[in-house]
Amino acid sequence: MFRNLEVMKKQLLFLLLALILSSLSFGKINLVLDYARFFAPPEQPFIEFYLSINGNSLEYQLKENGNVQARLEITYIVEQDEEVVSFKKFVLNSPEYKEGSDKMEMIDIKRLAIPNGALNFTIVARDLSLIHI
Numbered sequence: 564m565f566r567n568l569e570v571m572k573k574q575l576l577f578l579l580l581a582l583i584l585s586s587l588s589f590g591k592i593n594l595v596l597d598y599a600r601f602f603a604p605p606e607q608p609f610i611e612f613y614l615s616i617n618g619n620s621l622e623y624q625l626k627e628n629g630n631v632q633a634r635l636e637i638t639y640i641v642e643q644d645e646e647v648v649s650f651k652k653f654v655l656n657s658p659e660y661k662e663g664s665d666k667m668e669m670i671d672i673k674r675l676a677i678p679n680g681a682l683n684f685t686i687v688a689r690d691l692s693l694i695h696i
Contacts, residue, residue, distance in 0.1 A: 591620060592616065592620055592621060592635070592688045592690055593616070593617035593619075593620035594614060594615065594616045594617070594620075594688060595614075595615045596612060596613070596614055596615075596686055597612075597613045598610055598611060598612050598613065598684065599611050599613075600677070607676045607677070607678075608676070608677050608678070608679060609674050609675060609676050609677060610641065610649075610674070610675050610677050610682075610684075611672060611673070611674050612639055612671075612672065612673045612674075612675070612686075613670075613671075613672055614637065614670065614671045614672070614673075614686075615668055615669070615670050616635065616655075616668065616669040616670075616671075616688075617668060618633070618657060618666030618667050618668055618669055619665070619666050621633035621635070621657065621666070621690055621692065622690050622692035622693050623657070623660070623662075623666075623692060624692045625662065626659065628659075629661075629662070630659035630660060630661060630662070631659065631660055631661075631662050632656060632657055632658070632659045632660070633656070633657040633666075633669075633690070633692055634654055634655070634656050634657070634690075634691040634692055635654065635655045635656075635669075635688055635689065635690060635691060636652070636653075636654055636655075636687075636688070636689040636691055637652070637653055637654075637655055637671070637686070637687070637688055638650075638651070638652045638685075638686065638687040638688075639651045639652075639673060639675060639684070639685075639686055640684070640685040640686075640687070641675060641677055641682055641683070641684055642682065642683045642684075642685070643678060643680055643681065643682050643683070648677060648678055648682070649675040649676060649677050650675075651673055651675055653673075654691065655669065655671055657669055
C-alpha cells in the first residue's frame with residue numbers, strides 16, 4: 564500500500580514539473596525529466612536522471628563548416644535538509660544539422676550517488692547559444 568502511495572507521489576510531482584516547465588514561454592527549452600532511485604547494497608544508493616529535450620525548442624549557432632549546433636548547460640542538484648548532497652554540471656551538444664532542417668529530440672541519462680532519505684531535486688537548463696559574450 565505504501566509503495567503505491569510513493570509511486571503516486573512521484574507521478575504527481577513529475578506531472579506538476581512538466582506542467583510548470585511547459586507553461587514557461589520565454590525562450591523556453593522544451594524538456595521532460597524523469598528519474599529512478601536504485602538501492603544496490605553494498606554500494607551507495609544512486610539516482611538516474613532521464614532527460615529528453617525537443618531539438619526544435621533550442622537556439623542553434625552557425626559553425627565554421629556551415630552546419631548549426633545547439634549547446635545546453637545542464638545542472639542537476641540533489642539536496643537533503645537544504646544541504647547539497649550530490650551535484651552534476653555538464654554541457655550537452657546536439658548533433659550538427661544543415662541550417663533550416665528539422666531537429667531531432669536529444670536524450671541523456673546521468674547517474675548520481677545519493678544518500679538514503681527524503682531528497683529535493685533541481686534541474687537548471689541554460690541554452691548556451693543564447694549567451695553572447
